[in-house]
């Protein structure tokens with residue numbers, strides 16, 4: 001172990017101050033922290049809580065219902081990130097829609113869905129655009145490529161989300177945030193600095209390797225001890241202060257802010273992205289004159305409280321009993337980045 | 350869906366790049382990076398390079414921990 005890692009480890013294990021609550025906003029952080037065993041290093045006063053940063057988990061039930069409607073009523077090919085396929089909708093998941101004859105295809109990238117549309121001109125292809133600032137540029141790129149190619153058989157069902165207003169909704173729920181590194185890689189650090197300076201919210205941008213998470217945790221614990229609000233970029237090999245200007249330009253060209261419903265957090269003003277009027281032909285809701293579809297989550301599921309760090313997954317009554325990765329009741333048990341799936345997989349340590 | 354892939358750029362073509370991630374080569378979009386050259390390292394998300402990166406996370410840890418003094 002090198003000097004920095006040793007020092008970071010010492011800071012973490014020797015902490016004996018007041019109780020601290022640190023929220024890992026990003027679902028991939030939740031998983032990696034479990035996987036590398038970082039939780040086991042933490043002294044009992046340091047509590048890690050999971051936040052709303054898994055795009056699959058915060059996608060509203062109604063969105064799944066809309067996608068099933070497009071598959072079954074309109075006969076569209078639905079292309080989606082694989083994680084969404086088993087997320088329960090009101091009546092069924094996309095896997096259920098597939099069992100009823102819907103054509104549901106997992107893709108790695110929205111650009112693959114554009115290719116599929118090119119190869120199948122007689123079929124209508126819809127890509128399910130979920131995700132934060134990290135993933136939204138790829139959906140925008142897909143819309144732009146489809147428009148440039150003059151495709152008339154490709155559209156997006158959007159539920160893209162942006163983090164700034166979600167952070168504001170979460171103020172007070174933790175002593176510090178571990179900010180999602182790949183969101184900041186796009187947006188830069190301005191919003192996090194502003195949260196620190198104007199709202200006294202502390203946090204660090206964290207990467208995803210064992211070294212990066214260890215370092216980020218040590219910096220957070222040390223600076224919390226100093227008692228003043230702080231912001232640090234602990235992921236400088238990927239995150240620049242200004243973010244990725246070309247990606248920001250791409251998003252602004254193709255999409256614009258809108259209000260958005262978050263599973264568990266409800267409607268958050270200005271926290272979503274939708275296609276601009278110039279891209280109306282690529283907006284599945286407009287293209288198919290979709291009726292208003294409101295989803296009803298399973299009342300037993302407490303994803304909402306999990307996503308706000310109010311309860312741990314194992315505090316949910318059906319965790320590990322009625323709700324398992326094979327038979328998920330809520331979205332947090334489905335995605336690899338979901339907190340309930342992480343607790344289930346790693347034993348809720 | 351949010352797990353990033355870090356990879357080395359092997360070739361750059363119009364709007365796309367061929368990357369090498371642990372020996373496997375794959376084509377990705379370079380549509381949201383202003384400049385990219387063979388030999389650069391990138392972080393890839395959903396088939397799109399989202400940031401140029403440096404390869405080494407131990408030098409990063411050193412610089413972050415130094416600042417903490």
Ligand code: SF4
Nearest residue numbers: 302303316323330340
């Ligand atoms: S354990 Fe299942 S039902 Fe409970 S909150 Fe998590 S996903 Fe929802």
